[in-house]
Every structure is written in structure tokens, then in C-alpha cells.
Amino acid sequence: MISQVPARLAILISGHGTNLQAFIDACARGELAAQIGIVISNNPEAAGLQRAESAGLATRAIDHRNFATREEFDQALVNELHAFSIDLVVLAGFMRILTPVLVEPFVGRLFNIHPSLLPKYPGMHTHQRALDAGDAEAGATVHFVTQELDGGPPVLQCRVPILNDDTAESLAARVSLKEHTLYPIAVRWYLQGRLQLTGEGATLDGHAIPANGIQYTADLR
């Protein structure tokens, strides 16, 4: 449940931050009733931190290598999220495994995007695995985060074709472009009070979302 309008998002990154940029742009266009309260990276060198600073956003680099345990790192994240009165946490290429220290306080308002057609290929190297398997399609899935790695209930999924001459890099680029449209839609649904995590799974407008997530089409509203 969002307690303030505009809602305050935290975006957690580790790398390029192209999904972060999609959220910066969506907020600037007035498509999300939200403001980005803080951008946090576990990687002080992440290019996405520059994007955030260029957009005038508050940033924090919290280097996981400075913490003895995953739990201590996650507690440092939670402390920042509370300090910035964050309603909703958006993992956008955040390459850390979360512990209950972070998941529990934000469950139901914690999202991730994963570059595969979940439940296929949780974990790493998703594009190479899709190529090795001879799949005809790849894609990305926005899902609620639970304690299971890349295993929380899917919300929204997009597909791209795999071409004969694709490499993991060319496929990643095709998927990435689609992610930028996909992820803000799911967050908008949440901010509109339409999307929820219930005991039975994810629901949109009170209806159960299919196990693979809603399939993206250009006319989704």
C-alpha cells in the first residue's frame, strides 16, 4: 500500500542503468505517479550512477564487498530505503542475491526484471542458455520478488524472436530494448492500485495473473 503521492521509488542497479533511464524518462513524461527518491548501486563504478546524477537524483554506492555477510549488506540497504521514505523498490539489473532482511520489509512492493521467459532460465547467462537450447524466442519477465531466486510471481512478460545469427550479445540488446517499455507498465499498474501480491499469487484488477505473467502487447493499458 502506497502511503504518499507521488510514491517514492528506490531503483537498485549494478551496471549500465538503461532500465533506470526508462524510469527516469517515464517519470519525466508524467506516466508514473512517482518520484525516484534514491538510486542505489552495490557497484561504485556502475555507469547508471552517472545517469542518476545527471537527472539530479540522490544516489548511494553501497559496496557489498565492505560487508562480512549478505545480511549486513541488506541491512545497510534497508536503512537507506527507510531513511529516504521509500514505498516501492525496483531492482533494475541489481546483481545481488537478496536475503529476508531486505525482502521481508518490502514484500509485495519489491519488483525485479529478469532477462528470460520465466520460469525458464532463472539465474545467470540467460541468453546463452536460450541459444544453447535452440529456443525460438527469448524475452524478459517483471516479477514480484520473494525469497526464491528469480522465482516470485510473474507479472508481465515480453517476447522477442531469436534469429539464426544471434549471439548472446545481440539477443541481450533486443531484449533490453523491450524491457524499457515493459518494466514501467508493471510499476504503473502497482502505483494505480491495480497490481497486488496476494497469498495466492499476483493479481491485476482482482484477477489472478497467469503463471508466466501477462503477455505484453502494444495495446496494454
Ligand code: GAR
Ligand atoms: C537487464 O537486462 C536486466 O533484465 C538484467 O540486467 C540487465 C540490466 O541492464 N537483470 C538480471 O540479469 C537480474 N537477474 P541495465 O543496467 O541496462 O538496466
